[in-house]
Amino acid sequence: MPVKSIKNWLFGGDEKKAKRSEKPVPREFKPDLKRLKPYGDHIGDGALQLSFTLPLPPSAEAKEAARLYAENLGLERVNVACAEAIGSSFTFFVVYGFSPSTIDVTRIKVRHPPFENLDYETLLVLAKEKIGRKIVVVGATTGSDAHTVGIDAILNRKGYAGDFGLEYYPCFQVVNLRAQVENADLVRKAVELKADALLVSKLVTQQDQHLKDLKDLLKLLKQEKGLSPNLLKIAGGPRITHPIATKLGFDAGFGTGTSPAEVASFIVQEMSKRMKR
Numbered sequence: 001m002p003v004k005s006i007k008n009w010l011f012g013g014d015e016k017k018a019k020r021s022e023k024p025v026p027r028e029f030k031p032d033l034k035r036l037k038p039y040g041d042h043i044g045d046g047a048l049q050l051s052f053t054l055p056l057p058p059s060a061e062a063k064e065a066a067r068l069y070a071e072n073l074g075l076e077r078v079n080v081a082c083a084e085a086i087g088s089s090f091t092f093f094v095v096y097g098f099s100p101s102t103i104d105v106t107r108i109k110v111r112h113p114p115f116e117n118l119d120y121e122t123l124l125v126l127a128k129e130k131i132g133r134k135i136v137v138v139g140a141t142t143g144s145d146a147h148t149v150g151i152d153a154i155l156n157r158k159g160y161a162g163d164f165g166l167e168y169y170p171c172f173q174v175v176n177l178r179a180q181v182e183n184a185d186l187v188r189k190a191v192e193l194k195a196d197a198l199l200v201s202k203l204v205t206q207q208d209q210h211l212k213d214l215k216d217l218l219k220l221l222k223q224e225k226g227l228s229p230n231l232l233k234i235a236g237g238p239r240i241t242h243p244i245a246t247k248l249g250f251d252a253g254f255g256t257g258t259s260p261a262e263v264a265s266f267i268v269q270e271m272s273k274r275m276k277r
């Protein structure tokens with residue numbers, strides 16, 4: 001159906017009439033960035049949802065314990081919306097409440113990896129002009145960690161959320177060692193392939209295993225003499241941030257929702273800078 005007919009069908013009558021009935025015009029909304037609160041039913045009501053498990057069998061008393069616990073956290077007008085048994089000794093709760101807390105967003109500063117998002121063509125031109133050869137990227141999920149989806153999302157041609165992975169770019173030679181790769185094997189492979197960038201994924205964070213494995217990798221890299229002096233060391237995973245990764249000694253860290261294009265942009269720009277030195 002043509003657009004005009006759809007409007008006539010929806011609103012009745014001609015287009016002029018239809019335009020008049022296209023309401024409501026959204027009001028411009030300016031949040032109070034100095035005293036920001038969550039939004040539920042009304043702006044600034046502080047409504048939020050919380051889920052947690054108590055080591056109690058399900059009962060009216062357990063539900064009351066969940067309500068009081070949420071009140072102890074500072075929530076007001078708490079409603080326990082869900083109380084589900086998890087086995088015989090645990091209950092999972094979803095509670096709603098209203099928080100009086102506010103956050104001053106104007107004071108927040110987050111450190112990101114230093115790069116500009118480049119489109120595909122610009123990136124290839126930069127890589128050709130400044131680097132002039134294939135950039136060797138070696139990636140893996142290390143230690144006992146078996147999660148491959150994150151590193152695959154960045155490296156494999158099919159990519160992530162409609163964004164092609166590094167294999168799609170002719171400027172990269174990608175070697176994906178996938179999961180449960182020992183740090184020593186990863187370092188050996190980086191030497192053998194003359195890697196320009198090492199990409200490490202960590203998903204399992206229980207008892208800070210991800211930090212232990214990443215530190216161990218850095219130690220091995222420091223001891224190894226056969227690596228490129230410009231080797232880029234990049235860590236990623238849902239609990240990795242740029243500040244965490246750089247504090248450990250990596251060049252960059254990428255967390256949840258990272259697109260391959262961002263990683264490609266960072267590698268090409270950072271390598272271009274280093275090759276000038």
Ligand code: B12
Pocket residue numbers: 144145146147148149150151153154160199200201202203204205206234235236237238239254255256257258259263
């Ligand atoms: C799928 C999955 C599995 C699959 C993995 C299959 C596979 N081939 O990868 C299987 C079933 C094997 C599995 C097993 C286990 N899993 Co699991 N798993 C998940 C799950 C549901 C999704 C992970 C995923 O694929 N995400 C999708 C990808 C695209 O997202 P991503 O990894 O975050 O990657 C993005 C970014 O983080 C970033 N990124 C990631 N890596 C890198 C690297 C670089 C260099 C860069 C630049 C960016 C980058 O870019 C990606 C794209 O944006 C998560 C829960 C969750 N919802 O996250 C649990 C989860 C990770 N698993 C968990 C656990 C506990 C396990 C097991 C221990 C369970 C068990 N008791 O057996 C085992 C572990 C086995 C092992 N030895 O590692 C826990 C980890 C808890 C923790 N924080 O330590 C989670 C969080 C579930 C939970 N809430 O408990 N799991």
